[in-house]
Amino acid sequence: MSDDYIYAVARVRSKELSLLGRQDIDLLMACRGFDECLRVLSDKGWGGADGSSAEAVLAAEEEKTWAFIRELTDDLAPFSVLLYPIDYNNIKAAVKCVVTDTKPQDVFLSGGSIDPETMMRCVRENDFSPLPPVMAQAADEAYHTLLQTGDGQLCDILLDRACMEGILQCGKDSGSELLMQYAELKVAVSDIKTAVRACKTGKSKAFIDEALAPCGSLDASSLASAACKSPEDIYGYLASTPYGGAAEKLKESYSAFEKWCDDQVMDLIKEQKRNPFTIGPLFAYVLARQNEISTVRIILSGKLNELDDGMIRERLRDMYV
Amino acid sequence: MEGFDWSTLGVFFALLGAVLAALMGGIGSAIGVGMTGQAAAGVVTEDPSKFGKVLILQLLPGTQGIYGLLIGFVTLTQIGVLGGDPNMTLAKGLLYLAACLPMAIVGMVSAKWQAKAAVSSISLVAKKPDQFGKSMIFPAMVETYAVLALLISILAITSIGGLPV
Numbered sequence: 001m002s003d004d005y006i007y008a009v010a011r012v013r014s015k016e017l018s019l020l021g022r023q024d025i026d027l028l029m030a031c032r033g034f035d036e037c038l039r040v041l042s043d044k045g046w047g048g049a050d051g052s053s054a055e056a057v058l059a060a061e062e063e064k065t066w067a068f069i070r071e072l073t074d075d076l077a078p079f080s081v082l083l084y085p086i087d088y089n090n091i092k093a094a095v096k097c098v099v100t101d102t103k104p105q106d107v108f109l110s111g112g113s114i115d116p117e118t119m120m121r122c123v124r125e126n127d128f129s130p131l132p133p134v135m136a137q138a139a140d141e142a143y144h145t146l147l148q149t150g151d152g153q154l155c156d157i158l159l160d161r162a163c164m165e166g167i168l169q170c171g172k173d174s175g176s177e178l179l180m181q182y183a184e185l186k187v188a189v190s191d192i193k194t195a196v197r198a199c200k201t202g203k204s205k206a207f208i209d210e211a212l213a214p215c216g217s218l219d220a221s222s223l224a225s226a227a228c229k230s231p232e233d234i235y236g237y238l239a240s241t242p243y244g245g246a247a248e249k250l251k252e253s254y255s256a257f258e259k260w261c262d263d264q265v266m267d268l269i270k271e272q273k274r275n276p277f278t279i280g281p282l283f284a285y286v287l288a289r290q291n292e293i294s295t296v297r298i299i300l301s302g303k304l305n306e307l308d309d310g311m312i313r314e315r316l317r318d319m320y321v
Numbered sequence: 322m323e324g325f326d327w328s329t330l331g332v333f334f335a336l337l338g339a340v341l342a343a344l345m346g347g348i349g350s351a352i353g354v355g356m357t358g359q360a361a362a363g364v365v366t367e368d369p370s371k372f373g374k375v376l377i378l379q380l381l382p383g384t385q386g387i388y389g390l391l392i393g394f395v396t397l398t399q400i401g402v403l404g405g406d407p408n409m410t411l412a413k414g415l416l417y418l419a420a421c422l423p424m425a426i427v428g429m430v431s432a433k434w435q436a437k438a439a440v441s442s443i444s445l446v447a448k449k450p451d452q453f454g455k456s457m458i459f460p461a462m463v464e465t466y467a468v469l470a471l472l473i474s475i476l477a478i479t480s481i482g483g484l485p486v
Binding site for chain 1: 364444
C-alpha cells in the first residue's frame, strides 16, 4: 500500500540533503590529488572507522545505503531488481571456481541477497534447491554446460540472460511503475551492450539469440540480426527504437554510451523527488547513492592515475540532486 | 407498522446527524493526523531540530474532528438532548440530519486530502526548512472547504428551530 511508505519517504527526504550535488563534485574535481579527494570525502562523512583506502570508503558507503534501506522496510523483495546482478555475478564465480577447482579469492561481490558460501556449497554438492527456483535452474544448466563444453562464455550468457529475465519479472511483480520502467531499461541496455560486444567479436546468430533477453521495448531477434552484420546495422536498428540516443553515443565512444545509460536512469528517477507516498523514492535514493558512488569512483581513479580533468569530466554522471 | 407514530423518530434522525458529524470528522482527522504523524516522525528521526515545524503541519488535518465535535455539540443543544425543544417532528429531525451532513462528509474527505498535502509539505520542510511558511499554505487551502462546510452546517442547525415544520 502506498501509505506504508510515508515514514520511510520522509526519512529519505531528510537523507537526500546529504547526497552529493554538482557543487560537491566540482569541489572534488578541484582537489589537487587523490589524497585530498579522500580528505574531502572524509569531511563529508564518507567511509567507515577503518576506511582508509578508496575501495574501503566506497564499500562502506554502499553498505550504509543498504543498512538504511533495511532500517526502513522489512520487505526487500522489490529491491531484488538491484540485487540480482550481484547474486548472478556470485553464482557465476561459484560455478567457475568449482568446475576449475580453484579457491575463490576476491571473486565475490558483497551486498547480494544470497551468501556466496551457500552458493559455493550448492555448486559443490550439485544441489541448487536452497537457491530461488529461477536462479537454481539457470545455475544447474550453466554448471552442466561448463562441465560438458568447458565454454566459459556460454556459461556466462546463460546466467546473464537468467539474471535479466529475473530483473524483468521482479519489476513486474513489484507493481511499481518506476521499478517496471527501470527493469525494462536495464534489460534493454544490457541487450544493447551484449549485441555491440558480440558484433565486435563476430559471434554467430545462434549465440547472440541465446544471449539476448527478450524485453518490451526492443525486439531481440532484430537486434541479433543487426549484430550479425555490422555496428552500423545495430545503430540503424536502435534509431527506430526508444534507444536512438544510445546509437548516437555508441558512435561517439563506448564510455559516452555508458554515461548515457546511467544518465537515463537518473532521468527516470528524478520524478520521484515529488512523490511522497510510494516505494519509488526509496528505490530512487538507492540508485542515486549508487550513481554517486560510481561518480566518486571515476574521480578517484582519475586522480589516482593523474588523468586530465577534461577526460574525467566527460565521464561524470548527472547527479540526482 | 400500522399505528406507529413516525414523529417519534424525529429526535432519532436529529441525533443521528449530530453523531455522524462527530464520527466522520473524527475518522477523517484520525486518519489524517496518523498519516502526517508518520511523515513527521520520519523527518524528526533524521533531524530532531525540525520537531516544531513538522508538529504544526501534523496537526493541520486534526481540525475537521474539532469542527465535527462542534456541530455535534450545537445540534445536541438544539434537539432536546442537552437543551432546546425535545418535541420534534419527523420532518424537523430529518432537517437536522441534512444540516449535519455537509460537516460530516466534507470533514472526512477534506481531512484525508489535507493530510496528503501536509505529508508533501513535511517533505518540503525536510529538504528546505526555510520554506516552512509556504509549506503551511498548501494544506491550509484544503481547510477552506472544511470551514465552508462548518459554516453552512452551523447556519442550517441554528435556523431549523424557527421553521414551521
